[in-house]
Amino acid sequence: MIARSVREAAMHMGAVRELILQRSEDLLCRNLMCERVGEACVCRFSMVLEKLPQLKALNVSHNHLHALPPSLFNLPQLEELNLGHNNLSDTALVGLEGLQSLRHLDLSHNQLTSAPSTLALLPYIQVIDLRGNPKLNLRSLPSLPAHVSLLHE
Numbered sequence: 001m002i003a004r005s006v007r008e009a010a011m012h013m014g015a016v017r018e019l020i021l022q023r024s025e026d027l028l029c030r031n032l033m034c035e036r037v038g039e040a041c042v043c044r045f046s047m048v049l050e051k052l053p054q055l056k057a058l059n060v061s062h063n064h065l066h067a068l069p070p071s072l073f074n075l076p077q078l079e080e081l082n083l084g085h086n087n088l089s090d091t092a093l094v095g096l097e098g099l100q101s102l103r104h105l106d107l108s109h110n111q112l113t114s115a116p117s118t119l120a121l122l123p124y125i126q127v128i129d130l131r132g133n134p135k136l137n138l139r140s141l142p143s144l145p146a147h148v149s150l151l152h153e
Contacts, residue, residue, distance in 0.1 A: 006048050018057040027063045042069040053077065061085045061106070066092070073098035084108040084129065090116070097121040108132045114140035
């Protein structure tokens with residue numbers, strides 16, 4: 001099943017295989033006690049992800065995210081992750097090596113300055129999109145297997 005909102009994912013937890021939250025208002029914080037109220041936030045998103053270990057694809061592109069919830073890196077079956085068009089920096093990707101089933105990773109159009117060294121620890125990775133990261137130092141790329149398709153400018 002494909003869920004297109006946090007609420008829909010919460011209602012059908014056991015059946016959700018793909019979660020599409022592209023340009024989602026679900027990621028805007030409404031908690032008045034949160035320092036990010038009115039901005040992109042991962043409070044509710046984190047709680048739902050913890051209950052979706054069977055998730056295969058996740059799209060949170062175009063959400064102005066600065067951070068990612070730790071629960072994102074504990075999805076053992078995740079194969080596709082689209083984090084494109086956010087405001088993620090290098091520190092947001094700590095824990096990436098936890099996604100051992102990942103095949104396709106879109107990090108395009110973020111604020112990366114170096115490629116995560118943990119990319120080399122993803123055994124099934126096939127495509128990594130790093131386009132649109134103007135400050136990215138390509139010399140920081142870890143050595144990757146020849147079958148990996150690396151997209152960059």
